Amino acid sequence: MPRVKCTLSYDGTHFSGYQVQPSSRTVQYEFERALAKLHKGQHIQTRSSGRTDAGVHAVAQISHFDTPIDIPRDKWPIALNGILPEDIAVKDVEPVADDFDARYDAVTKEYRYRVYTGKHPDVFRRNYTYHLPGLLDEEAMKQAASLLLGEHDFTAFCSPKTNVKDKVRTLYEIDIYKQGDEWHFRYVGSGFLYQMVRILTGTILEVGKQKRSPENMTELLKDKKRHLAGPTVSGQGLYLWEVNYS
Amino acid sequence: MPRVKCTLSYDGTHFSGYQVQPSSRTVQYEFERALAKLHKGQHIQTRSSGRTDAGVHAVAQISHFDTPIDIPRDKWPIALNGILPEDIAVKDVEPVADDFDARYDAVTKEYRYRVYTGKHPDVFRRNYTYHLPGLLDEEAMKQAASLLLGEHDFTAFCSPKTNVKDKVRTLYEIDIYKQGDEWHFRYVGSGFLYQMVRILTGTILEVGKQKRSPENMTELLKDKKRHLAGPTVSGQGLYLWEVNYS
Structure with a gap:
């Protein structure tokens, strides 16, 4: 067929x-x-x-x-x-072609995460953004992101519930930019572990709130301890944006 | 109190x-x-x-x-x-003040209506826009809108279910503009009758689709017959945007 x-x-x-x-x-x-x-x-x-x-x-x-x-x-x-x-x-x-496989042929994936920073809840965006009121340190977040780029073992940024053994993935791009009263996080990678985008975002947001240093990313990648990274931010801010095939 | x-x-x-x-x-x-x-x-x-x-x-x-x-x-x-x-x-x-009344003291109200014109349904905007695929004649819609401005008896643009007897209202502004793949309709008036904004929009959209002439608005205002005007477009595209007090 x-x-x-x-x-x-x-x-x-x-x-x-x-x-x-x-x-x-x-x-x-x-x-x-x-x-x-x-x-x-x-x-x-x-x-x-x-x-x-x-x-x-x-x-x-x-x-x-x-x-x-x-x-x-x-x-x-x-x-x-x-x-x-x-x-x-x-x-x-x-x-x-008859041998195309949506899962195994995927070369890169792009996810985006939206954070709404307004003071009061927005009824129209409650299901589509994560609400985190207040300012974020752009420079610090971008520095943290740059340390996450490349091939790493992302065990610290992955739910312990995952069944996957090989936790090495490559992050090609992380863009962080402000659009009105929202911050958008754009991730392009070879593949993503269970809850990886939400934990990466939760950790970078702690950097943005100056609760942890950008340099902490390097330690997290090295120590591979999930409980030392940031929280798994809520699902409603997350979008599977694009899947690329060769 | x-x-x-x-x-x-x-x-x-x-x-x-x-x-x-x-x-x-x-x-x-x-x-x-x-x-x-x-x-x-x-x-x-x-x-x-x-x-x-x-x-x-x-x-x-x-x-x-x-x-x-x-x-x-x-x-x-x-x-x-x-x-x-x-x-x-x-x-x-x-x-x-103790005698402020949210209803009777309102001087003008602003409503907006959003029409999404993309070819396929948009899952993220299904509850927030009216989906009407295809092109709209901007010039004709703006001409129709200009004929609706001012003080008129809006019986033709009002649900017959209304209990209100006096159907004279004043429309101060109607802006129609495109934003990406959406058309936005902005109405400012002294007050609005039951379903008036949805019927006005439904009628102007028929002008935009070249199913009726802009000049038809003048006849509708004169003849005061609801069944001659356009359809009551769906509620999910409508927003009460602002209420102004003196």
């Missing part, structure tokens, strides 16, 4: 995360349910570039699946968006 | 509207419930500048109430936001 690569976006607010799990509303469950409807009840197995946690959003998550249905590329999103719940939207479905 | 003027914002998505009604979740109900908690169970009657419908948002709704509690101005929002559900946030509470 021909294989397709699907780009989907979702608002993670009302999902228990991406991956199918019993008695929870997940993105993958809703996505495969819509595919089954389009395929007259036939179950279509999908495979994605990775999971996202409860509350976490995706601007462009990538999945692949095999389908006997022949629909023109520009009609696929219309067909699927008519069936999907309104917090998931398909942006593109393109034909790919 | 001293009187205060309260500025509150809310995300209307999960509300059946502003005003208290039986067995529905409303903004006023939640607001007065939070006030009762702050006043040790005592019911505090509030009065707002006006109602908003289901799904409609407020950047700055104004209410007044009388309170025996003496809290400094900058501490009021903190006290109330700690009790309110997260889709309502108090921005300011200021002391006013």
Whole structure:
């Protein structure tokens, strides 16, 4: 059966995360349910570039699946968006080689994290940003970020619950910039460990609040102790932004 | 008892509207419930500048109430936001004269309406914009708007369900401008009839889609027939933006 690569976006607010799990509303469950409807009840197995946690959003998550249905590329999103719940939207479905794998072929991923710094809560951004009122030290955060770039063992910035043994990853870019009353954190890397972006952001924010020094990053990478790094900031500020393939 | 003027914002998505009604979740109900908690169970009657419908948002709704509690101005929002559900946030509470009335003293109101014109649905804006894909004729819409300015009987642009008899209102400003892939409609008027902003926008959008002429506005104002005007566009694109007092 021909294989397709699907780009989907979702608002993670009302999902228990991406991956199918019993008695929870997940993105993958809703996505495969819509595919089954389009395929007259036939179950279509999908495979994605990775999971996202409860509350976490995706601007462009990538999945692949095999389908006997022949629909023109520009009609696929219309067909699927008519069936999907309104917090998931398909942006593109393109034909790919039979051996394309959304997970193993991913070369880099980009995540973004949004921090709203206004004094009072913002009702319109409560599900889309992490609220941390007050000033942040830009220079210190950028210095901390620069020390995290490159290939490192990120054990200190990874949930102890992970099953992955090899915790070496490469961070190619970290951009930190202010947009109005929000700070945006942009991470591009070879791959990310469980909760890595949220722990990296939580730790850099402590640098921004001058609660720890930028140089502390180097020690954390060396000591590999999760409890010495910063908190895992909340999921609603996090976005899977882009997955790149060679 | 001293009187205060309260500025509150809310995300209307999960509300059946502003005003208290039986067995529905409303903004006023939640607001007065939070006030009762702050006043040790005592019911505090509030009065707002006006109602908003289901799904409609407020950047700055104004209410007044009388309170025996003496809290400094900058501490009021903190006290109330700690009790309110997260889709309502108090921005300011200021002391006013005993005869201040949030409804009758309002001199002008500003509403805004957001229309998202992208091809595919946007999961992050589904509750905050009206989705109308495609191009809009800016010149024609601006011409239509200019014919609506001033003092008119707006019967053609008002739900027949309204109880109000006098349908003469003054529109001081209508701005229509594009921001990225959204069109924003900004209305400033002496007051607005039931669903007036949504019907005005629905009618101007038909002009933008070249389904009716700008000059048709003058006929609608003259003929006063609701069924000849455009549709009532959905509530989720509408924002009560500001209420001005003398």
